[in-house]
Amino acid sequence: MHEDHAHVGLDWFRAAVPYIAAHRDRTMVVAIAGEAARSPVFPALLRDIAQLRALGPRVVLVHGARPQIEVRLRDRGLTPRYAQGLRITDADALEAVCDAAGRLRLHIEGLLSRNLGSPSVAGTRVRVASGNFVTARPLGVRDGVDFQFTGEVRRVDAMAIERLLDDGQIVLLSPLGYSPTGEVFNLSGEDVATQVALALKADKLIFLTEAGPLRDPEHETLGQLTVPTAERLLADNPNLPEELAGHLRSAIEVCSIRDLRVHLVDRHIDGGLLIELFSRRGIGTLVSREPVERLRAATMDDVGGIFDLIQPLETEGILVRRSREHLELEIDCFQVLDADGLIIGTAALYAFPEAGTAEIACLALHQDYRGGGRGDQILEHMEALAMKRGHRQVFVLTTRTAQWFQERGYQQGRVDDLPPGRRALYNQARNSRVFVKHLG
Numbered sequence: 001m002h003e004d005h006a007h008v009g010l011d012w013f014r015a016a017v018p019y020i021a022a023h024r025d026r027t028m029v030v031a032i033a034g035e036a037a038r039s040p041v042f043p044a045l046l047r048d049i050a051q052l053r054a055l056g057p058r059v060v061l062v063h064g065a066r067p068q069i070e071v072r073l074r075d076r077g078l079t080p081r082y083a084q085g086l087r088i089t090d091a092d093a094l095e096a097v098c099d100a101a102g103r104l105r106l107h108i109e110g111l112l113s114r115n116l117g118s119p120s121v122a123g124t125r126v127r128v129a130s131g132n133f134v135t136a137r138p139l140g141v142r143d144g145v146d147f148q149f150t151g152e153v154r155r156v157d158a159m160a161i162e163r164l165l166d167d168g169q170i171v172l173l174s175p176l177g178y179s180p181t182g183e184v185f186n187l188s189g190e191d192v193a194t195q196v197a198l199a200l201k202a203d204k205l206i207f208l209t210e211a212g213p214l215r216d217p218e219h220e221t222l223g224q225l226t227v228p229t230a231e232r233l234l235a236d237n238p239n240l241p242e243e244l245a246g247h248l249r250s251a252i253e254v255c256s257i258r259d260l261r262v263h264l265v266d267r268h269i270d271g272g273l274l275i276e277l278f279s280r281r282g283i284g285t286l287v288s289r290e291p292v293e294r295l296r297a298a299t300m301d302d303v304g305g306i307f308d309l310i311q312p313l314e315t316e317g318i319l320v321r322r323s324r325e326h327l328e329l330e331i332d333c334f335q336v337l338d339a340d341g342l343i344i345g346t347a348a349l350y351a352f353p354e355a356g357t358a359e360i361a362c363l364a365l366h367q368d369y370r371g372g373g374r375g376d377q378i379l380e381h382m383e384a385l386a387m388k389r390g391h392r393q394v395f396v397l398t399t400r401t402a403q404w405f406q407e408r409g410y411q412q413g414r415v416d417d418l419p420p421g422r423r424a425l426y427n428q429a430r431n432s433r434v435f436v437k438h439l440g
């Protein structure tokens with residue numbers, strides 16, 4: 001039992017290695033809302049952030065403090081005032097802001113200072129730096145409303161932050177900025193995070209969301225969005241929670257200036273940040289300027305794309321011949337790897353429920369996209385799909401790709417092992433070999 005668990009961990013770790021290598025020394029700005037700090041799992045979230053740093057990325061953490069500020073205002077008998085979705089910060093409110101943000105910053109520094117290892121492992125101590133890296137200017141009077149000490153980011157001292165990141169420190173920023181005349185301004189955490197990400201030319205801006213993940217109408221988490229799709233999503237969904245809408249607007253803004261990746265990750269998911277960054281499938285929504293490939297169920301519109309993709313392989317005798325009509329009939333069994341409308345990969349899953357098994361067939365990748373791990377990606381996707389549908393094992397029939405499947409945990413089987421329905425269709429002339437994998 002123990003060994004099984006160790007192997008699950010080992011498999012996960014091995015699968016994460018390429019991501020760890022890819023993210024090493026990348027600059028990531030992580031933004032958390034003040035609400036997160038009130039959650040009992042906040043220490044675990046900060047441990048994940050410290051672990052992220054330990055895995056190689058350069059980390060800037062930006063925190064909000066809205067609920068903490070509200071409490072401080074109430075303690076002082078003050079009523080929070082908002083206009084145009086922004087706080088109006090008068091001199092009394094500014095005291096509450098500094099008090100709340102300062103305390104929260106200390107709380108976060110304290111939690112980040114906890115040992116990563118237990119017992120303490122040498123070199124795992126996390127160092128945190130805060131400071132006056134953000135220069136602010138007042139928002140001023142807008143539509144007749146004087147926002148007083150509410151400000152916006154004017155400049156980010158990227159060089160100073162870079163030096164601390166180079167030194168391996170986590171840079172922690174509060175929603176505060178300073179003016180050259182020595183005043184303090186209340187900023188939105190979102191503004192700080194986006195401007196810092198831009199100033200640092202960060203590789204990633206990651207919003208840990210309070211309002212859960214971004215979902216499509218079928219309630220599935222949206223995996224990847226390009227800027228135009230994000231714009232459409234915003235326009236078509238006026239009822240999107242304001243927090244998610246704000247993150248999308250920020251994503252659109254930063255992606256239009258720089259080609260960075262913006263992630264929205266539900267902070268309620270245990271380990272969500274690490275899963276998003278160190279697993280192939282991720283867990284949140286990735287917004288990027290360029291289209292990113294996605295694996296999805298095929299529709300009738302994909303028949304032409306699948307046909308074009310597999311035809312050369314049929315000619316070579318690698319895949320079984322399938323007519324367009326045949327594809328149309330079986331389209332529900334197909335999944336496709338879609339790169340901005342181009343079908344660059346496909347595979348089909350045929351279920352044999354009476355035998356508790358399913359066939360993965362017609363696995364193919366466009367010639368230009370081979371050798372980049374996408375074959376693995378499709379295969380893993382098909383296996384996960386089979387598992388989700390209750391199959392305990394999958395099998396493949398292949399003439400020339402045996403080795404590839406064997407390297408991915410498939411064991412040679414016999415034609416007699418095939419479910420009766422499939423055995424009846426087995427093409428003796430083709431003489432394919434059977435490979436089986438147990439799932440779970």
Ligand SMILES: CC(C)(COP(=O)(O)OP(=O)(O)OC[C@H]1O[C@@H](n2cnc3c(N)ncnc32)[C@H](O)[C@@H]1OP(=O)(O)O)[C@@H](O)C(=O)NCCC(=O)NCCS
Nearest residue numbers: 363364365370371372373374375376397398400401403404
């Ligand atoms: C099989 C296929 C989907 C793999 O996709 P991919 O993105 O190239 O796969 P990966 O990047 O994960 O793996 C690439 C590795 O697999 C190897 N590989 C590719 N095809 C192979 C084959 N037929 N037999 C053995 N190894 C193979 C590559 O040499 C490469 O190995 P290397 O990195 O050690 O040099 C793709 O090569 C393909 O479409 N092939 C033609 C169709 C096919 O054979 N389908 C299976 C029908 S049952």
